Amino acid sequence: xxxxxxxxxxxxxxxxxxxxxxxxxxxxxxxxxxxxxxxxxxxxxxxxxxxxxxxxxxxxxxxxxxxxxxxxxxxxxxxxxxxxxxxxxxxxxxxxxxxxxxxxxxxxxxxxxxxxxxxxxxxxxxxxxxxxxxxxxxxxxxxxxxxxxxxxxxxxxxxxxxxxxxxxxxxxxxxxxxxx
Amino acid sequence: xxxxxxxxxxxxxxxxxxxxxxxxxxxxxxxxxxxxxxxxxxxxxxxxxxxxxxxxxxxxxxxxxxxxxxxxxxxxxxxxxxxxxxxxxxxxxxxxxxxxxxxxxxxxxxxxxxxxxxxxxxxxxxxxxxxxxxxxxxxxxxxxxxxxxxxxxxxxxxxxxxxxxxxxxxxxxxxxxxxxxxxxxxxxxxxxxxxxxxxxxxxxxxxxxxxxxxxxxxxxxxxxxxxxxxxxxxxxxxxxxxxxxxxxxxxxxxxxxxxxxxxxxxxxxxxxxxxxxxxxxxxxxxxxxxxxxxxxxxxxxxxxxxxxxxxxxxxxxxxxxxxxxxxxxxxxxxxxxxxxxxxxxxxxxxxxxxxxxxxxxxxxxxxxxxxxxxxxxxxxxxxxxxxxxxxxxxxxxxxxxxxxxxxxxxxxxxxxxxxxxxxxxxxxxxxxxxxxxxxxxxxxxxxxxxxxxxxxxxxxxxxxxxxxxxxxxxxxxxxxxxxxxxxxxxxxxxxxxxxxxxxxxxxxxxxxxxxxxxxxxxxxxxxxxxxxxxxxxxxxxxxxxxxxxxxxxxxxxxxxxxxxx
Numbered sequence: 001x002x003x004x005x006x007x008x009x010x011x012x013x014x015x016x017x018x019x020x021x022x023x024x025x026x027x028x029x030x031x032x033x034x035x036x037x038x039x040x041x042x043x044x045x046x047x048x049x050x051x052x053x054x055x056x057x058x059x060x061x062x063x064x065x066x067x068x069x070x071x072x073x074x075x076x077x078x079x080x081x082x083x084x085x086x087x088x089x090x091x092x093x094x095x096x097x098x099x100x101x102x103x104x105x106x107x108x109x110x111x112x113x114x115x116x117x118x119x120x121x122x123x124x125x126x127x128x129x130x131x132x133x134x135x136x137x138x139x140x141x142x143x144x145x146x147x148x149x150x151x152x153x154x155x156x157x158x159x160x161x162x163x164x165x166x167x168x169x170x171x172x173x174x175x176x177x178x179x180x
Numbered sequence: 181x182x183x184x185x186x187x188x189x190x191x192x193x194x195x196x197x198x199x200x201x202x203x204x205x206x207x208x209x210x211x212x213x214x215x216x217x218x219x220x221x222x223x224x225x226x227x228x229x230x231x232x233x234x235x236x237x238x239x240x241x242x243x244x245x246x247x248x249x250x251x252x253x254x255x256x257x258x259x260x261x262x263x264x265x266x267x268x269x270x271x272x273x274x275x276x277x278x279x280x281x282x283x284x285x286x287x288x289x290x291x292x293x294x295x296x297x298x299x300x301x302x303x304x305x306x307x308x309x310x311x312x313x314x315x316x317x318x319x320x321x322x323x324x325x326x327x328x329x330x331x332x333x334x335x336x337x338x339x340x341x342x343x344x345x346x347x348x349x350x351x352x353x354x355x356x357x358x359x360x361x362x363x364x365x366x367x368x369x370x371x372x373x374x375x376x377x378x379x380x381x382x383x384x385x386x387x388x389x390x391x392x393x394x395x396x397x398x399x400x401x402x403x404x405x406x407x408x409x410x411x412x413x414x415x416x417x418x419x420x421x422x423x424x425x426x427x428x429x430x431x432x433x434x435x436x437x438x439x440x441x442x443x444x445x446x447x448x449x450x451x452x453x454x455x456x457x458x459x460x461x462x463x464x465x466x467x468x469x470x471x472x473x474x475x476x477x478x479x480x481x482x483x484x485x486x487x488x489x490x491x492x493x494x495x496x497x498x499x500x501x502x503x504x505x506x507x508x509x510x511x512x513x514x515x516x517x518x519x520x521x522x523x524x525x526x527x528x529x530x531x532x533x534x535x536x537x538x539x540x541x542x543x544x545x546x547x548x549x550x551x552x553x554x555x556x557x558x559x560x561x562x563x564x565x566x567x568x569x570x571x572x573x574x575x576x577x578x579x580x581x582x583x584x585x586x587x588x589x590x591x592x593x594x595x596x597x598x599x600x601x602x603x604x605x606x607x608x609x610x611x612x613x614x615x616x617x618x619x620x621x622x623x624x625x626x627x628x629x630x631x632x633x634x635x636x637x638x639x640x641x642x643x644x645x646x647x648x649x650x651x652x653x654x655x656x657x658x659x660x661x662x663x664x665x666x667x668x669x670x671x672x673x674x675x676x677x678x679x680x681x682x683x684x685x686x687x688x689x690x691x692x693x694x695x696x697x698x699x700x701x702x703x704x705x706x707x708x709x710x711x712x713x714x715x716x717x718x719x720x721x722x723x724x725x726x727x728x729x730x731x732x733x734x735x736x737x738x739x740x741x742x743x744x745x
Binding site for chain 1: 303306310314363366487489491
């Protein structure tokens, strides 16, 4: 059964590595629903969060293939239940709409969103949350014709009390020491 | 080590020498000319083989790697030179062959400008390399080459590509070479887990009908002695995959032959009767498993494998044992009991008898008028005392040669397994001969594959390589024709060839050649070829519509192997 999985990859920050990672999905005709890359807490190590809608078996195999990439240190996969995740969305609406009614103010208040900037012409609103939540606010605001809308890729953190990357790095260092 | 000021191009050559490279296969061109210029001063230290096409260079490098176990090295220029390497790189990737491919690239300021002979070689080769990297400054060269060799040759080997911009080849650097022994993001092989070994040994000790399947992992890990000792202690019959050929002597009493679509009858049907499969350094390729859902259903599976991604990829392992085959077999050896499985082994021999009567006898001792591929293979193997290196192209001759050629020594089989690259044979023979100068190299090609890379006859002659080529000519793309006959109602769609005069072609390249059309000429023809000092082509005109049997039809279970149409 297909479901959403969050694939987390820790890798070197090298040119071309993004391509080397995405072709593993392309080759198996797996669509990437969302992808976020940035520096991780470890110096020089990048962290990818990739969301796919797939069966667990296929995801396991993809993770094995990802770990084969020389510049990939470690990859994990988790279901949505096993992670806390967020996306961020920005909405640009005409400022005029705020003058005419208090609806937007209520929407922002109810959604736990916030206003980042107000000019004469436009107002920029920010909301973090799950896709359904940011999408719901978009539908509401669109009554006033949202001029621009953007949603980020997902970022996620595991609920696991054990930090599996730290455990892995310890094991790896022991293995390297044993080989020396 | 003291540093010295040299150019990037000189650094390329010195780095290769530091890695012990003695042979380079290549083809020069604009963007790699500085490296070729540096190479000119080192002709006493390293042999460069000028092939006639870059595809020839990369297949030759594969052949060299297969017989030596060391990385094959090839050079090509940017653009078309580099793209012509891709087929061979893909072949090496799927067959785990260590290659270091060095391509020239346009000068770094021109990258992305559609400059003359610019192509995105790093991008193009990415899906088919274990690792690749673009060098744009001379300082990067020694470390990049050290890393390239380490990655290509460690763990599960594979091809790597370095794309070196022309300006980096001209620049100067302070040269110092340090071999790479560790990359923090890369674990080439895992230490063998003693608990898994114990679990595996318990299954082996309890098994009634165990069958060991071994592949190229045994050869890569130099685990031939460990494999032999293990099967002799446990009495377990062992079958090889196409790439596992030669890891055990053909005539070993526990060698029960080849797995797969055109493998032997016994190991295929007995796979589905075995209660334990011990897979060593093999990856359950679809040509081996047939229909996976019915594969080895009565057996527990132990999988000894260096690459974690192969575990549970196709067949679920009850006991996976990660690590290189040499270490895991040695540890397993200490935990298994001395045993015999004589009745079980006899079942394989009974199958051999059936296969011999229905297939083999007609193939290798035919009584019909036309010549068969099988008899040519049998005689060639006999005339070389089963001590030659076998190189094959792809197709019917490949399967027939793999079935009937016999081996006494490991690293003696050079073939394109996973990718099935027609045109592989002749250039791979170039590399095999250079990698094993004192051994006889016997190459089988069909009339189809031969015409894909026959220009490499020029390379063979120019370098006086005593390669023996047996061209099995049936005037057809034989394997495709066989499938058309069996599965496409004999609709022979574009498989018949109007061939040139191959003898004249060989002679045109300066290679002696002879054509055999009758049985009474065959043995003498092969004898004469083997005795000839130098390269030789023997064309054997075989039956046009002979088929390769046994056969596991595509999508069928291995136990549904057919012995005749």
